[in-house]
Amino acid sequence: MPQSPSLAASAPPPLFRLFVGRSEFALLVALLVIIAFFSLASGTFLTVRNMTNVLGQASLAMTAGIGVAIVFISGEVDVSVGSLVAAVAIPLVTIMNMTESLALGVAGALALGLVVGAVNGYLAAYAGINSLIVTLGTLFILRGGVYLYTGQTAIPDDAMLESFFQIGNGRILDVLPIPAAIAFVLLLVFAYVLRHRPFGRQVYAVGGSPEVARLAGYDVRRIKFTCFIISALLATVAGILLASRLGSAVHVAGLGFEFQVVAAVVLGGVSLSGGVGSLFGMALGVLILSFLSNGLGMLDLATEWQLVITGFIIIAAVGFDEVKRQRR
Amino acid sequence: MTSETLPARRPGLLVGALADKSQVVLIGLLVILCVAISVAAPQFYSVDNTIAILRQCALVLIVAVGMTMLLIAGEVDLSVGASLAFTGCVAMDVTNRTHSVTLGALAALAFAAAVGLFNGLVVTRLRINSLIATIATMMILQGSVYLYTREAVQNKHQLDAFTAIGAGYVGPIPIPVILAAVIFVLGYVALRFTLFGRYLYAVGANQKAARLSGLRAERLKVIAFVITGLCVGVAGLVLCSLMNAGQPTAGRGFELTVIAAVILGGTSLAGGRGTLVGTLLGVLLLKVIDNGIIILRWNQDLQMVVPGIVIVLATWLDIIRRKADAR
Amino acid sequence: MRADPLETAKEAAVPALEMRGIGKRFPGVIALDGVDLALAPGKVHALMGENGAGKSTLIKILAGVYGKDTGTIRVGGRETEFRSPRDALRQGIKVVFQEIALISEFTVAENIFLEEYPRIAGGSIDWKRIRAEAAALFQRIGFDVDPAAKTGDLPVSQQQMVEIARALAHEARIVVMDEPTSSLTPKEVELLFVVIRRLTALGIAVVYVSHKLDEVFEIADEVTVLRDGRHISTKPIGAHTHDSLIHDMIGRRIDNLFPRVRRHSPGKAVLTVENLSTDAKLKGVSFEARAGEVLGFFGLMGAGRTELAKAIVGYDPIRSGTIRIDGTPLVPHDTRRAVGLGIGLLTEDRKTEGLMLELPVLQNMSLASLSAFAKAGFVDEGRERSAVQSFVDRFRVKTPGLGQAIKNLSGGNQQKVLLARWLMRGLKVIVVDEPTRGIDVGAKSEIFALIDQLAGEGLAVIMMTSEMPELLGLSDRIAVMAEGRITAVMPRDAATQEIILNAAIA
Structure with a gap:
């Protein structure tokens, strides 16, 4: 978890603990090992083009992962993001087709995201329904709704706005994919919020011990509610980026995306039981899985291997983490 | 002080009765639905359609029996969908190679049970939250089934006995329904009358208390995972026989349907509470909704929307009801 | 400020x-x-x-x-x-x-x-x-x-x-x-x-x-x-x-808070603990408990009483040392065998470690002895029910029925159910950790009487407590802990508040 800056200030802990105690360090090493391995194994892996491509691909999970991580830190779960990324594309593309305005389309998408987040948050935080059930429910409802609305086909983007194309496919200075830049900025913003705004600390406190948080005068339910809204809005952003890359609102977009994101978040050291984890770790989790899948693809290993290896890595990483925690 | 004053509530309100009460809601819903659909579409109320509904229930119910036990023990398994598909492929492949339905079936059961054992060991030994552990298993299975077979494993043996598992009848009753009924009864007896069943409730209700009382909590959980695996094995066999092929893509989203049915039936995600009768009602309710949507010629995509709403509403009602009871 | x-x-x-x-x-x-x-x-x-x-x-x-x-x-x-x-x-x-x-x-x-x-x-x-x-x-x-x-x-x-x-x-x-x-x-x-x-x-x-x-x-x-x-x-x-x-x-x-009815005559040592250490807290703890006595352990918060209790019943792992029940060594970290040998813990934390809150009194009481009611794996509910009922009557547990969810009972009655859970099983050694925490005074004296009665029936009772009156009122011998060690052991008659507190602070 992010040590508050006070750690650095007085009485720095031994070098050993500063690194080994932080799971992010292990993740960083893992990421570098993966990159080094594939660079040696494949000539085309360590190129600017490929690296930036991976960053572009990773940006969707990264964006949605921020929100899911925040919900996890608050002690709840959100698995509705997989359907939400597909659902928000519908108002986005439909409105753009009608009005030729990207801004209105994005507003429509965000509005839908806000409603979904509010429903998830209300049912989980205020009505007190287990958040896994709530968000599984919305996962079903949204996917079914998308199928119903689209009649199981994609809605093409007829407006063909250049700006819409650019947000998913453009590159800054012809190098850095715009989605990666967006994800990076969001990551910085929310990492700042979690470390340096009272709200961020309250999210950790609520996840760490709801009872203590209540005694400290926090409105536990409102904080959790807000986390669900944030998660839904960030999934909406991911959905907009995805729609731009696909050039349409695709009904099957994001199938299984929720599992990818949850896997990355957990791999990144964010605990399911709440109160522990950092966005930096989450980002490393996403990058590890993305580079792994890209590298395995380069080695002409069947894409299926990626799933298998990812699965084992999650078990190994989380298991290692848990066993380590038991020791202490 | 009269500290021993009993709470101001009706005496004799047993937990058993509580469970029954939530089942009354489900039965009521089921009856209302059946009546409404019958009025709108008379063909709903026919022997053929009833059997069709039961057949659709069978697959879900078989796995839901294991899943109910697992949830009662306080764990969950999201890998059942992926395991279902893989098991089907294994069953068909082994039968193709050996021309023996028995060996095919045994292979399917052994494979699915092994997946359950793996899940159980990962969850209890590495102490990984079962939600995460079984998502990982799901990924592993989804990937490795393609490594095992790129396409559907076709039926090359043409053994009648194999086809009968999914498509056969005994009298008017489809064999899958019989299989489901047998597994349901076995599960019911195990949960209701045996030491093992009682221990599962105890472990799910309070694992620490169970351990302090001399129960082997972790071993019980592993067994629950393996039982779930065996149920998946049977279901995989049925599915593969029904489709007359081992489909690596089958079973997507199946895990969610199963869990939805179990939760709808009143089994708690927190462990320690739930009944198989509730699960049966949950499965029936979901499948009657499915069937009604088809019979009324509504858009079939509603089959995803309606269960989602039903699950959330049912859980919400349950919370409200329990709050009211506590007063 | x-x-x-x-x-x-x-x-x-x-x-x-x-x-x-x-x-x-x-x-x-x-x-x-x-x-x-x-x-x-x-x-x-x-x-x-x-x-x-x-x-x-x-x-x-x-x-x-x-x-x-x-x-x-x-x-x-x-x-x-x-x-x-x-x-x-x-x-x-x-x-x-x-x-x-x-x-x-x-x-x-x-x-x-x-x-x-x-x-x-x-x-x-x-x-x-x-x-x-x-x-x-x-x-x-x-x-x-x-x-x-x-x-x-x-x-x-x-x-x-x-x-x-x-x-x-x-x-x-x-x-x-x-x-x-x-x-x-x-x-x-x-x-x-x-x-x-x-x-x-x-x-x-x-x-x-x-x-x-x-x-x-x-x-x-x-x-x-x-x-x-x-x-x-x-x-x-x-x-x-x-x-x-x-x-x-x-x-x-x-x-009448501490109604001592038994004329205690402690028998042979049933539980022998030698040089017990754990990673978490305990450092070289040795003691023995005899049949028919109440051995009270006193210590300030964090002295290691609960850790000791959990180690000797096989719940927590230990680093070194031996625990013997009637001479048979207990396999560490295995509650099943520990219970089999006849040692059990009445936990200080009823809610998280003792009760199955949502389940009825029946299930809660019979948990440890369920296998005794089973034949070929099937539970004979009739026998279970009558055994539970007899304990409910004997302990005067106030509940509208055996099917009542235990969360609806008062703390004292919950504690009686948990005590009965062990008595039904039949133990040689019972470890009770803060037995009257969160229990009102009326029920307290009943719990004391039960503990006293247990010792009278020949059990070795090990009582962990931070309550001085409880310690002095019930114990036959008193052991004091500080920082994971035993700092003093004395017969009840030799103990005063000052001696005990001094040993606890040491």
Whole structure:
């Protein structure tokens, strides 16, 4: 978890603990090992083009992962993001087709995201329904709704706005994919919020011990509610980026995306039981899985291997983490 | 002080009765639905359609029996969908190679049970939250089934006995329904009358208390995972026989349907509470909704929307009801 | 810390806080029945009473954790309602809870400012100020705690100091301390008293909850005594003697609280523990317990009593040492074999380690002996039911039926069910950890009688307790623990409070 800056200030802990105690360090090493391995194994892996491509691909999970991580830190779960990324594309593309305005389309998408987040948050935080059930429910409802609305086909983007194309496919200075830049900025913003705004600390406190948080005068339910809204809005952003890359609102977009994101978040050291984890770790989790899948693809290993290896890595990483925690 | 004053509530309100009460809601819903659909579409109320509904229930119910036990023990398994598909492929492949339905079936059961054992060991030994552990298993299975077979494993043996598992009848009753009924009864007896069943409730209700009382909590959980695996094995066999092929893509989203049915039936995600009768009602309710949507010629995509709403509403009602009871 | 002296002077005539006729009822227990409490600014008001007297409930109502059922609360003369802890905090009421209420993942400094983070322009948290002010605060009150340490890594006593410091970090009108000294050393207690005196000099009203008489006589101005959820007396401390205070707290019940009926004649050693150490706490613990005796273990918070209890019943892993029941070595970390050999634990933490809250009395009581009712794996519910019923009758468990969910029973009845869980199983050694925690006085004496009876029937009873009367009233022999070691073992007749406390602090 992010040590508050006070750690650095007085009485720095031994070098050993500063690194080994932080799971992010292990993740960083893992990421570098993966990159080094594939660079040696494949000539085309360590190129600017490929690296930036991976960053572009990773940006969707990264964006949605921020929100899911925040919900996890608050002690709840959100698995509705997989359907939400597909659902928000519908108002986005439909409105753009009608009005030729990207801004209105994005507003429509965000509005839908806000409603979904509010429903998830209300049912989980205020009505007190287990958040896994709530968000599984919305996962079903949204996917079914998308199928119903689209009649199981994609809605093409007829407006063909250049700006819409650019947000998913453009590159800054012809190098850095715009989605990666967006994800990076969001990551910085929310990492700042979690470390340096009272709200961020309250999210950790609520996840760490709801009872203590209540005694400290926090409105536990409102904080959790807000986390669900944030998660839904960030999934909406991911959905907009995805729609731009696909050039349409695709009904099957994001199938299984929720599992990818949850896997990355957990791999990144964010605990399911709440109160522990950092966005930096989450980002490393996403990058590890993305580079792994890209590298395995380069080695002409069947894409299926990626799933298998990812699965084992999650078990190994989380298991290692848990066993380590038991020791202490 | 009269500290021993009993709470101001009706005496004799047993937990058993509580469970029954939530089942009354489900039965009521089921009856209302059946009546409404019958009025709108008379063909709903026919022997053929009833059997069709039961057949659709069978697959879900078989796995839901294991899943109910697992949830009662306080764990969950999201890998059942992926395991279902893989098991089907294994069953068909082994039968193709050996021309023996028995060996095919045994292979399917052994494979699915092994997946359950793996899940159980990962969850209890590495102490990984079962939600995460079984998502990982799901990924592993989804990937490795393609490594095992790129396409559907076709039926090359043409053994009648194999086809009968999914498509056969005994009298008017489809064999899958019989299989489901047998597994349901076995599960019911195990949960209701045996030491093992009682221990599962105890472990799910309070694992620490169970351990302090001399129960082997972790071993019980592993067994629950393996039982779930065996149920998946049977279901995989049925599915593969029904489709007359081992489909690596089958079973997507199946895990969610199963869990939805179990939760709808009143089994708690927190462990320690739930009944198989509730699960049966949950499965029936979901499948009657499915069937009604088809019979009324509504858009079939509603089959995803309606269960989602039903699950959330049912859980919400349950919370409200329990709050009211506590007063 | 800061309060406008003018304003406090104006308010001096008005009580800082006035609670009138406060009533609170929980399922199965009336916790408070028309209790009054009035606090004068700048005074220390001690709140006394036995466990279960209602002190904690009253404080939790004051802190906004529980809502009251009846009565009124006035702060500075104005009637108010506390719907949540936030409301109470806004009124300037700071509570130091007995259970540590800190986020263990946060640093000490952050925990101190949890209620209100200092901000810099723009709204970011002012970490620099948090560090500086936390350090200054500790220096001012003389507590030796590293503000940069992760709170969860600190020993309990230091966490308690953090709790106290936190209550002082912000402006307060009323500071409530619920047993603040339970794990402090005498030197730290002295520091705390200096702090309290400084608070009262500023016109802050302090509520001091404790059952340590010496402390109360030293620091308090007034004393309110609660018993069985009722208000017994409020007097200036000068009007009390030790005896009158004890009399108010205990009433006449002291004579029959510990009904010793057995003529104990301890038999051979049933449990032998040699050189037991764990990674967490215990260091070379050796002792033996004999059939037919109550061996009481005393220790301050964090001394290692619960750790010892969990290790010897095979629940927690051990690093080294041996545990023998009747000469048979117990396999560590295996409760099943431990129970098989005849040792079981009545846990201090009923909710998380003892009860299956949602399940009925029947299931809860028969849990450990279920296999005895089973034939070929099937449970004979008729036999189970009649066995449970006979224990319900014998122990006088008050429940409307065996199917009643155990969460609806009172603490005392829950404890009886858990005791019966072990008696039904038949044990040689029973370890009872804080057997009367959260149980009201009426039920307490029944639990004592049961424990006494167990020893009379030839069980070795090992009792972990932090309650001196309980220790002295029930034990045949007394062992004292400090910092994971046994520091003294003595027969009951040789024990005095002073000897025991000295050994516990060592």
